[in-house]
Amino acid sequence: MTTYFNEMYQASSSGKSVRPPYARLEDWMKSMPAELRHMKQAEAEALFRRIGITFAVYGEGGDPDRLIPFDMFPRVFTSSEWSRLERGIKQRARALNAFLVDVYGRGEIIRAGRIPSKLVYQNAAYEKAVAGFRPPKGVYSHIVGIDLVRTGPDDFFVLEDNCRTPSGVSYMLENREIMMRMFPDLFRENRIQPVEQYPELLRRTFASVAPDKCDGEPTVVILTPGHFNSAYYEHSFLADLMGVELVEGQDLFVEGGFVWMRTTEGPRRVDVIYRRIDDAFIDPLCFRPDSMLGVPGLMDVYRSGGVTICSAPGAGVADDKAVYTFVPEMIRFYLGEEPILQNVPTWQCGKSDDLKYVLENLAELVVKEVHGSGGYGMLVGPKSTKDEVEAFRARIIADPGNYIAQPTLALSTTPTFVAEGIAPRHVDLRPYCLVGERIELVPGGLTRVALTEGSLVVNSSQGGGVKDTWVLAE
Amino acid sequence: MLLTVDHVTRYRYDHPVRGVAQSHRLTPSIFDGQRVLSWSVMVSDATKGAQFRDGAGDALQSWTVKGPVSVVEVRVRGTVETHDLAGVLRGHRESVPPDAYLTDTPATAADLALRDLSAAAKGTEGPLAAAHALAGAVADAIVYRPGVTEARTTAAEALALGEGVCQDHAHALIAVARAAGLPARYVSGYLFADQEGAAYEAAHAWAEVYVAGLGWVGFDPANRCCPDARYIRLGSGFDAQDAAPIRGVARGPGHEALEVSVTVTETAAQAQSQQ
Numbered sequence: 001m002t003t004y005f006n007e008m009y010q011a012s013s014s015g016k017s018v019r020p021p022y023a024r025l026e027d028w029m030k031s032m033p034a035e036l037r038h039m040k041q042a043e044a045e046a047l048f049r050r051i052g053i054t055f056a057v058y059g060e061g062g063d064p065d066r067l068i069p070f071d072m073f074p075r076v077f078t079s080s081e082w083s084r085l086e087r088g089i090k091q092r093a094r095a096l097n098a099f100l101v102d103v104y105g106r107g108e109i110i111r112a113g114r115i116p117s118k119l120v121y122q123n124a125a126y127e128k129a130v131a132g133f134r135p136p137k138g139v140y141s142h143i144v145g146i147d148l149v150r151t152g153p154d155d156f157f158v159l160e161d162n163c164r165t166p167s168g169v170s171y172m173l174e175n176r177e178i179m180m181r182m183f184p185d186l187f188r189e190n191r192i193q194p195v196e197q198y199p200e201l202l203r204r205t206f207a208s209v210a211p212d213k214c215d216g217e218p219t220v221v222i223l224t225p226g227h228f229n230s231a232y233y234e235h236s237f238l239a240d241l242m243g244v245e246l247v248e249g250q251d252l253f254v255e256g257g258f259v260w261m262r263t264t265e266g267p268r269r270v271d272v273i274y275r276r277i278d279d280a281f282i283d284p285l286c287f288r289p290d291s292m293l294g295v296p297g298l299m300d301v302y303r304s305g306g307v308t309i310c311s312a313p314g315a316g317v318a319d320d321k322a323v324y325t326f327v328p329e330m331i332r333f334y335l336g337e338e339p340i341l342q343n344v345p346t347w348q349c350g351k352s353d354d355l356k357y358v359l360e361n362l363a364e365l366v367v368k369e370v371h372g373s374g375g376y377g378m379l380v381g382p383k384s385t386k387d388e389v390e391a392f393r394a395r396i397i398a399d400p401g402n403y404i405a406q407p408t409l410a411l412s413t414t415p416t417f418v419a420e421g422i423a424p425r426h427v428d429l430r431p432y433c434l435v436g437e438r439i440e441l442v443p444g445g446l447t448r449v450a451l452t453e454g455s456l457v458v459n460s461s462q463g464g465g466v467k468d469t470w471v472l473a474e
Numbered sequence: 475m476l477l478t479v480d481h482v483t484r485y486r487y488d489h490p491v492r493g494v495a496q497s498h499r500l501t502p503s504i505f506d507g508q509r510v511l512s513w514s515v516m517v518s519d520a521t522k523g524a525q526f527r528d529g530a531g532d533a534l535q536s537w538t539v540k541g542p543v544s545v546v547e548v549r550v551r552g553t554v555e556t557h558d559l560a561g562v563l564r565g566h567r568e569s570v571p572p573d574a575y576l577t578d579t580p581a582t583a584a585d586l587a588l589r590d591l592s593a594a595a596k597g598t599e600g601p602l603a604a605a606h607a608l609a610g611a612v613a614d615a616i617v618y619r620p621g622v623t624e625a626r627t628t629a630a631e632a633l634a635l636g637e638g639v640c641q642d643h644a645h646a647l648i649a650v651a652r653a654a655g656l657p658a659r660y661v662s663g664y665l666f667a668d669q670e671g672a673a674y675e676a677a678h679a680w681a682e683v684y685v686a687g688l689g690w691v692g693f694d695p696a697n698r699c700c701p702d703a704r705y706i707r708l709g710s711g712f713d714a715q716d717a718a719p720i721r722g723v724a725r726g727p728g729h730e731a732l733e734v735s736v737t738v739t740e741t742a743a744q745a746q747s748q749q
Contacts, residue, residue, distance in 0.1 A: 104529075107571055121573040128577075128712070131529030132569030254495060255538045257524040285497040285536075285721045296495035296723045297523060300536040304524035 005152045005412040006424055007075065021076040021472055022415075024189050029073070029415070029422060037072075037417060040182060044070050047178050069465035070175065072182070075414045075427060075447040079193075082471040085148070085156060085431070086441050088340030091331060093144040093433040096163055096318045098334035100140035104131050104314060109333050115326045123323070125316030127279060129286055133303050136209045137437055140312040141319075142274075143169075143202070144433040148341070150412040157344045157409060159428065161327065163319040164311050165276050168446045169432050170234040173198060173241075175468040176444070191473035193443040198432070199241035205436035209308050210271045213258075218271040220244045221261060223252070225277050225293045235276050249277075254297035259307045272308045273298075279313045321404075322370050344409065350401035358396065358405040362389050365405045367396065380456075382408050411456050414467070416449055426450045428458050429469065443471035475703040476511070476741040477666050481550040481677065483720060484733040490542035491726030494520075499662065499709035499719050501533035502554050506565035508706060513552030519543065531568035532709035541726065548720060553741055554706050561692040561700025563682060563707075572684040575657035581713040582645050582660075584653040585630040591615055591646075592653035601656055602691065605683040608654065609693040612646045618696055620675075625714070640679045641714050643695040647681040648713065657684035659710045660717040661692060666704040666738040676736040678705070679714065706738070 008022040018026050032040070048067055077085070102108050103120050110117045120126060145166025147159040176195050180187050203220060210218035224235040226248050239246035245261060252270065253260055260267040275282055281291040286299035301307050317323065325346050328339040347354035349367075358365060367379040379392040396403050413424035431445030447467040448458035458464040485494070500515050502508055515535065523536030539546050578584070584592065594611035595604035619637040627635075629649040632642035644660050651658035658681055665678035680694035680701060692701035701707070711717030724730060 105569075110571075117571070117573045118576075121571055122577050126574065126577075128529065128570050128574050131571070131574070133529065253493070253538075254523060254536065256521055257536070284723050285495065289715065289721070289723075297497060297536050297538065300497050300524040300526070300534055303528060303534075304526040306524060 002410050004410050004424070004426070005150060005155075007150070007412050007414045007427075008424075021078045021081070021470075024186075025074070025076070025415075028183075028186060028189075034421070040072060041417065044072060044178055044182060047181065048174070051174060068171070068460045069451060070178070071416050071425075071449055071451070071465050071467045072179070073415050073417055073422070074179065074186075074468045074470050075429075075449075076470045076472065078472055079443075079474045082443055084154075084340065086443075088156070089144075089146050089431055089433050089441055090439050091335065091337060091340050092146060092158065092161065092327065093141070093435050093439060095327065095330040095334050096144060096161060097138070097140055097435055099330045100163075100312070100315055100318050101134065101138045102334070103317060104133065104140075109330065112333070114329050114333055115323075119320075119322055119326075120317060123317050123320055125279075125314070125320060127314035127317075129299060130303065130312070130314045135312045136211055136305075136308050139209055139435050140315040142205055142209065142310040142312075142435050144435060145430050146341075146433065148429045148431070149409055150427075150429070151410050152412075156341055158324075158327070158341050159344060160321070160324060161319045162430075163315045164278075166430065166432065167231045167234055167276075168430060169198065170237045171466050172432070172444055172446045172469065173237075175446075175466060179468045190470070193471045193473055195442045195444040198442045199238060201434055201440045201442065202238070203242040203244065205434040205438075205440065206272045206274060206308075206310060208437035209310065211305050211308050213306055214271040219261070219269060220272040220274065221247045221252075221270050223247055223249065223273050223275040223277055223282075223295075225281070229276070231276060238274075249293050249295050252295045252298075254295060254301055257301060257304060257306045259295065259298060259301050270307060272310060274310045279316065282309070282313065321368070325404075344406045347405040349396055349403040349405060354405075355396070355400050358403075359393060362393055364408060366408050367392060367403055367405045370402055370404055380408065409456075411450075411458075414447075414449070416451065416465075416467075418451070418453075423453065425453070426456050426458065427467070444469045475556050475666070476553055477556055477664070477704070477706060478553045478739050478741045479550060479664050479706065479736070480739075481664070481736045482734070483548040485546045485722070485724070486731045486733070487544050487724060487726070487728035488731070489726065489728035490544045491724040491728045492541040493725045494537075494539040494541070494543065494546050494722060495523075496520075496537045496539075496546075496548070496720055496722035498535045498537065498548075498721075499532050499717065500548075500550050501535070501708070502552075502663075503531060503533075503563075503566060503707040503709065505563055505707070507557050507559040507563070507701075507703075509555045511553045511555055513554070514550070516549045518545070518547040520546070529569045530710050531566050544728075556703040556706065558702040560702070562688060563690040563692065566690070572657040572690075575659045575684065575712070576652055576655075577712065578649075578652060579713045579716070581626075581628045581715065582648045582652065583628070583630065584649040585633075587633050588630055588646065588649045589653050591633065592650040594650070595654040595656075601683070601685045602688065604654060605651060605656060605685060605691065605693060608650045608656075608683075609647055609681075609695045610698070612643055612650060613695040613698050616643055616646055616695070618643075640675055640694070640696040644679045644681040645713060647683070647693060647695050651681070651683045658682065659690075660713050661707060661710045662714075662717045662719050663701075663708045664706040664736065664738050665697075666740060676738045677719075677734065679717075680705075682710065 141163035145162035282294040283298040411426040416425035434440040629645035632638040648658040
């Protein structure tokens with residue numbers, strides 16, 4: 001029987017005791033009878049609906065208008081827990097950017113034999129079009145979303161890195177906003193570090209990477225694929241909070257080596273574009289010629305230093321599932337440091353020793369296809385029948401190089417409001433690290449919670465919800 | 475040789491369009507095999523945009539034309555001094571690693587037939603011999619014949635047809651070279667036609683294969699040779715679309731008709747002795 005780390009309660013001589021970060025929440029919890037709780041929950045839902053925040057996180061698909069369940073029970077970190085996480089996250093964000101500068105530059109890490117050339121240069125996310133070009137301040141990934149899970153008091157593992165345009169930060173901001181509105185007393189009793197500065201930090205991050213050709217205050221815009229996109233709400237929300245224009249491809253044009261925005265007062269030069277459009281669609285003259293979402297000629301302006309694109313085209317080569325395995329190596333290679341946050345141990349079935357281990361322990365492991373995503377073509381050993389495990393064994397043996405295996409992680413739980421009252425449910429965490437002239441991290445992130453009892457899957461398409469994430473002041 | 479190029483591309487729109495944006499790779503590459511004596515690219519009623527050299531070493535130049543406009547004309551004129559380097563791209567500065575050119579695109583993906591054809595590389599001594607063998611195999615398998623294939627024909631389709639033009643030869647050679655583990659890429663440029671009456675298109679394309687120790691080496695299966703002093707190199711890419719000398723889009727519903735004329739002539743080399 002696997003034991004799961006409960007972030008609120010720990011075993012003690014008297015049965016169980018409350019861990020310090022949650023100390024003041026126990027009274028709050030007890031002060032809420034079921035009726036009040038139901039009322040509050042309905043109130044929260046009404047608030048979310050009024051704001052209109054109803055989009056799917058992480059491109060999970062599903063109904064984009066569906067409200068993601070919000071759980072009122074906050075997830076809490078102490079400042080010392082957070083400061084270690086913060087150092088680990090910033091370290092990782094620095095290494096990932098150093099890797100991108102390197103692979104589009106001299107490729108030292110490949111020459112040194114620390115990562116296979118094929119994994120990088122034949123990667124679908126590698127963009128030959130930007131080889132040799134160094135973006136302003138050497139930053140490729142301006143917002144690094146790092147997905148973390150916890151398995152013990154001091155044990156955190158990185159599940160994956162998101163270097164392109166990680167979504168979900170609007171939930172971090174909205175969850176806090178709504179908690180403060182509904183439970184102002186909680187925020188007086190607990191010293192919770194704010195997250196509301198995130199939009200301003202994001203704007204400053206973008207401004208700090210404006211191209212050299214920009215004179216004066218940089219003009220920043222958010223480029224969205226349009227209102228049919230599942231994260232459109234977030235695009236408009238962030239534009240609003242940053243005080244910048246939200247534009248679509250047709251609102252921008254290229255002339256004389258610069259990008260211009262059509263406005264009622266005539267064209268206005270744009271210096272930094274936070275694009276929420278994939279590389280393949282941002283410029284039909286450089287990438288997919290049939291794209292109607294992008295700006296023709298944008299990549300030429302970018303590569304001649306007339307505009308900055310965030311994240312930089314080509315940044316995706318750092319967050320690939322196979323490249324992930326090498327992030328600890330990147331940290332050692334570029335920073336000369338030991339990784340503060342651990343990767344999930346991964347066995348490459350293409351290696352004979354690893355394959356042997358995987359086949360011997362198949363029923364305990366999670367096995368994934370190297371290029372799979374969204375949980376397809378995947379085996380969760382402990383949750384599968386004997387037949388399913390055996391069928392998967394045959395597939396691995398037929399094509400070992402196509403599979404990686406990881407241990408089934410014992411995700412931590414936090415108390416969560418459920419129909420029967422309060423019960424532990426499994427959670428993960430996505431903080432958003434900002435990289436510009438400086439590296440910034442607001443104390444918090446998006447906590448996703450698996451609302452189904454026993455479930456380890458936090459995806460909203462499979463019954464996941466979200467929580468406010470607190471980091472306490474010292 | 476001294477080669478003079480006159481290359482006109484005219485886009486006609488049946489309804490005036492609101493604007494046109496183009497990105498050009500229309501300037502000769504810088505390497506030991508060619509030296510530009512004069513070169514100009516003019517676009518009718520256009521504004522010059524971004525200008526830079528990309529990681530593959532190509533000179534790129536953007537242009538925009540404000541609408542309403544019904545005709546856009548791109549005129550390239552210039553003279554280049556060329557030398558025969560037996561296809562070797564010597565002295566060319568670029569930063570894209572050769573391994574990046576092992577990536578397939580839809581136009582260059584190898585099907586079973588192309589994989590079979592790539593067996594021509596087996597048993598050869600070293601990558602240079604392999605590349606020669608592959609270029610020969612492609613020339614044998616695809617007969618030069620204009621009008622059979624179109625711009626979107628893939629290497630696999632051209633091989634199945636057994637006929638095609640220089641673009642198809644280049645795509646097929648790229649496909650078989652990559653299948654044999656050799657980085658390969660598409661090159662666009664110009665070719666001076668000699669009196670032999672051999673297969674030829676003045677606006678030409680061929681392939682380059684990366685040979686460790688030697689660097690990039692050009693192969694022109696259409697003419698069963700390596701590029702020599704009759705060739706002018708403009709730029710490269712994964713395939714024809716990626717290496718296109720002109721990429722453009724027009725804003726508006728107008729249908730586009732294209733006219734192209736290219737002449738490459740040899741100029742008397744009276745000034746050469748002074749070098």
